[in-house]
Amino acid sequence: MANTTEYRICPDSGLQFHKPAETLMKVNAVAAVVFLLVGGILALLVTLTRWPAVHLLPADSFYQALTAHGLDMLIFWIIFFEIAVLYFCSSTLLRCRLATPRWAWLGFALMLIGAVTTNVAILRGRSSVMMTSYVPMPAEPVFYLGLILFAVGALIGCFVFFGTLVVAKAERTYEGSIPLVTFGALTAAIIAIFTIASGAIILIPTFLWSIGYISYIDPLMYRTIWWAFGHSSQQINVAAHVAVWYAIAAIVFGAKPM
Amino acid sequence: MSAILPPGRAIWWKQPLDRVEGMWIIIALLWCLIMFFMMPYWHVFGKQNTPGEAYRITPAAFQAKAQEVVDKYTVRTEGNGQFPVVKPPAGSDIYLIGRLWQWWPIYELDKNQTYRLHISSMDWQHGFSLQPDNINLQISPGYDMVVTVKPDKSGTYAIICNEYCGIGHHTMVGRMYIVDNK
Numbered sequence: 001m002a003n004t005t006e007y008r009i010c011p012d013s014g015l016q017f018h019k020p021a022e023t024l025m026k027v028n029a030v031a032a033v034v035f036l037l038v039g040g041i042l043a044l045l046v047t048l049t050r051w052p053a054v055h056l057l058p059a060d061s062f063y064q065a066l067t068a069h070g071l072d073m074l075i076f077w078i079i080f081f082e083i084a085v086l087y088f089c090s091s092t093l094l095r096c097r098l099a100t101p102r103w104a105w106l107g108f109a110l111m112l113i114g115a116v117t118t119n120v121a122i123l124r125g126r127s128s129v130m131m132t133s134y135v136p137m138p139a140e141p142v143f144y145l146g147l148i149l150f151a152v153g154a155l156i157g158c159f160v161f162f163g164t165l166v167v168a169k170a171e172r173t174y175e176g177s178i179p180l181v182t183f184g185a186l187t188a189a190i191i192a193i194f195t196i197a198s199g200a201i202i203l204i205p206t207f208l209w210s211i212g213y214i215s216y217i218d219p220l221m222y223r224t225i226w227w228a229f230g231h232s233s234q235q236i237n238v239a240a241h242v243a244v245w246y247a248i249a250a251i252v253f254g255a256k257p258m
Numbered sequence: 259m260s261a262i263l264p265p266g267r268a269i270w271w272k273q274p275l276d277r278v279e280g281m282w283i284i285i286a287l288l289w290c291l292i293m294f295f296m297m298p299y300w301h302v303f304g305k306q307n308t309p310g311e312a313y314r315i316t317p318a319a320f321q322a323k324a325q326e327v328v329d330k331y332t333v334r335t336e337g338n339g340q341f342p343v344v345k346p347p348a349g350s351d352i353y354l355i356g357r358l359w360q361w362w363p364i365y366e367l368d369k370n371q372t373y374r375l376h377i378s379s380m381d382w383q384h385g386f387s388l389q390p391d392n393i394n395l396q397i398s399p400g401y402d403m404v405v406t407v408k409p410d411k412s413g414t415y416a417i418i419c420n421e422y423c424g425i426g427h428h429t430m431v432g433r434m435y436i437v438d439n440k
Contacts, residue, residue, distance in 0.1 A: 015262075060425055093262050130422050136399060137382040137424060176268040180261040219383055219398040246261035256260055 006097065013251055021091040021098035021164075024108065025084045028157075031112060032080035038119070039072030063128040068119055070131030075233065076115045076150070082188060082240050083107070083157040089185035089243065090164035096173040099163030107156030114150030117142055132226060135206060135217045144207035151196045151203070158189045158196070181250070184243025191236045198228035308395050308405050315402040320378040324353035328363050336364060336433075343435070351376060354417075354432075356384035356397045358424060361417045361432025368439040372408045385421030388434065396421060409436040 006019050045065045048056040057065060091098040098104060120142070121127045127139035165186070168174060178186070202225040208214045249255035275283075327350075332342040342363040346352050348371035355362045357380035367373055377386050379399040386395040386403075391411075395403055419430035 059428065063422070063425065063427075094264075128425070132422075134383045134421070174264045176264050176266075177270060179264050219400065223383075223396075223398075250261040254260070 015092050015251075016095045018091045018097045020101040021087050021104075024098065024101060024104050025087045025092075027108060028080050028084035028087070031108075031115075032077050032084065035072045035080060035115065036077040039069050039077055042066075042069035042072065045069075060125070060128065063130075064122060064125060067128050067130050068122045071118060071122075071147075072115075074131060075147075078237055079150075079154050079192075079233075080111065080115075082192070082236060083111070083154065085240055085244060086157060086161040086185050086189055087164070089179075089182045089247075090161050090168065093179050093182050094164070094168035094174050096164065096168040096171055099160055099167045101160075103156055104160045107153040107160065110149050110153030110156065112153075114146045114148070114153060116146070117149065118146030121146060132223075132230070133206070134226070135209065135219055135222045138210060141207060141210040144203050144210055147203055148200065148207060151199050154192065155196045158192050161185070161189050181243050181247040184239055184246065188236045188239035188243065191232055191239060195229055195232040195236055198225055198232065202226050202229065308393070308403075311404040311406075313402045313404070314400060315378060317378065317380045317399055320353065320376070320402060321355060321380060323351075323376070324355050324363070327351075327353055332363070333366065341433075346373070348372065350374070353378075354386070355380055356386065356419065356430075357381055359419070359426035359430035361386075361419075361430065364433045364435065366435040366437060367407075367409055369409055369412045369436055371439070372406060375405045375407045377403045377405070382423045383421050384419050384423050384430070387418045387420040389416045389418055391415065394420060412436045412438045 007016055008019060008022075009016050042065045045057060046062070046069055048054045049062045049065075087098060087104070090096070118127075121140050122143065124140065127143040129137050129139040129143070133139055133143070165178070165182075177183075202222055205214055205217055206222070209217050327346055328342050328344055331344045331346045333345045334343045335341060336343055341360075343366055344352070344363050345366040348368055351374040352365055352367075354365070354375060354377045356377065377395065377397050378401060379397045381399060383399070384397045386397050387393070395405065397403055413436055415434040415436065417432035417434060419427055423430065
């Protein structure tokens with residue numbers, strides 16, 4: 001059993017936080033809202049361009065802003081926040097230590113490096129390919145590389161969550177079944193594994209294609225597998241946000257669903 | 259029991275279903291089924307869906323076929339000679355090229371006649387979108403998408419690209435004429 005000085009009780013909610021886990025939740029959640037902010041500012045630029053009376057940006061910057069907006073809002077903000085949710089739903093709700101905080105930090109670092117890399121690639125101006133980045137329209141190799149690094153980091157985060165469930169079970173920090181909110185987070189994490197695997201299956205060959213190792217990627221195959229990633233990434237969100245609704249209702253209002 | 263605490267009993271789900279919860283489950287299930295069956299229904303009976311006939315082809319081979327039709331049946335040109343207006347015989351195979359950033363050539367088709375319209379891309383993905391009738395088809399390089407068309411309204415139609423294809427995407431606008439045959 002881990003040292004008890006590693007825990008603190010939140011005076012407002014009464015929840016017990018594992019301190020290393022709490023720090024990780026904070027950094028992931030903060031990174032999430034920073035990307036939400038960036039994506040939101042880009043949304044404003046997109047809207048002000050689509051508004052005919054203003055028509056703010058020329059075509060090239062518009063497509064650039066739209067590409068970054070899509071990825072920041074639909075991938076980076078959401079998945080950073082979901083990693084924070086996963087850590088909360090495992091270590092805090094099950095009152096146990098987070099499995100392998102160092103791996104969790106590595107995952108966070110990869111996600112951050114990946115997200116920044118892809119944003120910088122878009123900012124450089126030769127990767128305005130939209131979130132879908134349909135081949136054979138090319139982006140710079142670092143655009144795909146950033147997405148791959150981000151996905152690997154998110155995958156590590158999911159496995160830290162699974163590991164924490166195992167820790168809680170082994171160390172008997174709860175009895176019977178996992179709470180409903182943790183169950184929702186587990187659902188999201190399982191879908192996330194499928195999502196990230198689909199993303200890897202299509203983006204790794206695309207990265208190799210962009211640096212010249214693979215000569216051809218079939219556009220229809222790309223589109224099909226990309227959407228295995230695209231659609232299921234939204235299904236992670238559905239599972240996670242239903243879990244978060246229940247969490248908020250229980251924590252803020254003391255609601256009892258059953 | 260709270261959603262953030264482990265359930266009081268290990269087997270927590272064996273309890274009578276509340277009427278309201280049951281109603282919601284039924285409503286949600288019915289709605290899911292309606293949505294599910296609307297997909298095949300709309301595919302078969304909706305008027306916007308194309309049958310999805312497609313073949314593999316190289317851009318060069320497709321361009322050669324298009325060029326042949328253009329060379330044979332061009333009746334005039336538009337846009338400083340850049341766009342041939344092609345009037346092929348009814349029932350023939352016609353070839354529309356999507357490339358950065360134009361639809362080429364312009365076809366003039368007879369109302370109530372049938373044509374085999376082949377569409378392919380020379381470079382990146384494009385989206386064939388016939389306006390204002392809103393008939394849409396994703397066009398990829400390496401694939402010959404075939405639609406059997408029988409225009410039933412005469413007029414001038416716009417073909418716009420509705421899949422993002424780079425910096426000139428919004429300028430990729432083509433045209434199609436449907437004329438009354440007398």
